[in-house]
Amino acid sequence: MWVHRRPGWRLKESAATDESVYLNRRQLVAGIAAGSMLLPQAAQAQRVTDDPSAKLYPVKRNEKYKLDRPLTDEKEATTYNNFYEFGTSKSIVRAAQELKIRPWTLKIAGMVEKPFDIGIDDLLAKMPLEERLYRHRCVEAWAMAVPWSGFPLKALVDLAKPLGSAKYVVMTTFMDPSVAPGQKQFFYPWPYVEGLTVAEATNELAFIATGIYGKPMPKQNGSPLRLAVPWKYGFKSIKSIVKLEFSDKRPTSYWEAAQGSEYGFWANVHPAFPHPRWSQESERMLGTNERVPTQVFNGYGEFVGDLYKGLEKERLWA
Numbered sequence: 001m002w003v004h005r006r007p008g009w010r011l012k013e014s015a016a017t018d019e020s021v022y023l024n025r026r027q028l029v030a031g032i033a034a035g036s037m038l039l040p041q042a043a044q045a046q047r048v049t050d051d052p053s054a055k056l057y058p059v060k061r062n063e064k065y066k067l068d069r070p071l072t073d074e075k076e077a078t079t080y081n082n083f084y085e086f087g088t089s090k091s092i093v094r095a096a097q098e099l100k101i102r103p104w105t106l107k108i109a110g111m112v113e114k115p116f117d118i119g120i121d122d123l124l125a126k127m128p129l130e131e132r133l134y135r136h137r138c139v140e141a142w143a144m145a146v147p148w149s150g151f152p153l154k155a156l157v158d159l160a161k162p163l164g165s166a167k168y169v170v171m172t173t174f175m176d177p178s179v180a181p182g183q184k185q186f187f188y189p190w191p192y193v194e195g196l197t198v199a200e201a202t203n204e205l206a207f208i209a210t211g212i213y214g215k216p217m218p219k220q221n222g223s224p225l226r227l228a229v230p231w232k233y234g235f236k237s238i239k240s241i242v243k244l245e246f247s248d249k250r251p252t253s254y255w256e257a258a259q260g261s262e263y264g265f266w267a268n269v270h271p272a273f274p275h276p277r278w279s280q281e282s283e284r285m286l287g288t289n290e291r292v293p294t295q296v297f298n299g300y301g302e303f304v305g306d307l308y309k310g311l312e313k314e315r316l317w318a
């Protein structure tokens with residue numbers, strides 16, 4: 001995932017992240033006081049969090065969404081990231097901790113009955129939270145399988161009350177170069193924007209993830225609101241959303257604006273449509289590095305295949 005001016009994907013793949021970022025500082029101090037740095041596993045795993053939604057998790061798993069492969073190791077899925085706001089490498093965990101996730105306001109705008117703002121904690125209290133096991137396939141050909149917590153995007157669309165004339169849902173990431181140094185790079189079309197048709201957004205698979213592995217979403221994975229559309233390439237799954245706008249015009253999404261010859265609006269996964277610079281026939285699982293064949297719609301054709309009937313002339317596959 002790069003434009004020719006920024007060969008970020010060629011950077012080292014090792015996502016070595018200093019675990020100390022995650023240690024609960026009080027436990028760390030207590031550990032030192034007790035004369036031992038050997039914290040129990042559970043304490044090691046516990047992340048520092050300024051996220052007041054922690055008490056909401058874990059949420060009940062919806063067993064309808066099955067995986068064909070083992071879950072990716074939590075450490076891998078939460079330390080190997082794409083979040084260009086914080087840098088073009090995969091190791092942006094530390095930089096992303098600068099993001100302030102409270103207060104956090106989501107703007108509902110555009111073609112709706114009545115535009116409104118809603119605070120993240122009010123929204124979380126209104127939405128039907130559940131856990132889903134989903135695959136994730138980055139256009140760069142790495143993949144993972146993770147337990148997201150969150151709610152169907154349809155529940156949020158219903159809350160927003162779009163007008164019948166709205167055709168697209170346009171989502172936007174926060175814009176603040178003072179916390180996200182990547183946004184100082186003028187040749188990227190900030191802020192990050194993504195869009196779905198209203199039909200896609202209300203498909204049962206479209207999910208707003210607010211947590212992962214039974215805990216609130218880490219900042220590096222797109223806290224506090226992040227899209228998960230597992231039949232599309234990963235770049236559609238926009239992170240840290242601040243605005244949901246309804247429109248009758250198709251938006252130009254971030255990667256389309258950055259490199260339209262390589263990334264399109266629909267970006268549905270298909271093994272037989274190569275990226276101009278690499279094959280999409282297989283993918284590499286984070287953690288195990290196992291190579292597995294890529295599937296049409298990332299294996300979710302039974303849910304979403306009907307969405308594209310009559311659109312065969314479009315560039316449906318990234």
Ligand SMILES: Nc1nc2c(c(=O)[nH]1)N[C@H]1C(S)=C(S)[C@@H](COP(=O)(O)O)O[C@H]1N2
Nearest residue numbers: 081082083084138173192221234235237239
């Ligand atoms: N705002 C924003 N959202 C983003 C990105 C980004 O750079 N900025 N990267 C996308 C890409 S290319 C992928 S593969 C996924 C990565 O999500 P993860 O880091 O949680 O695995 O986030 C997507 N959402």
Ligand SMILES: [Mo]
Nearest residue numbers: 138139234235
């Ligand atoms: Mo990606």
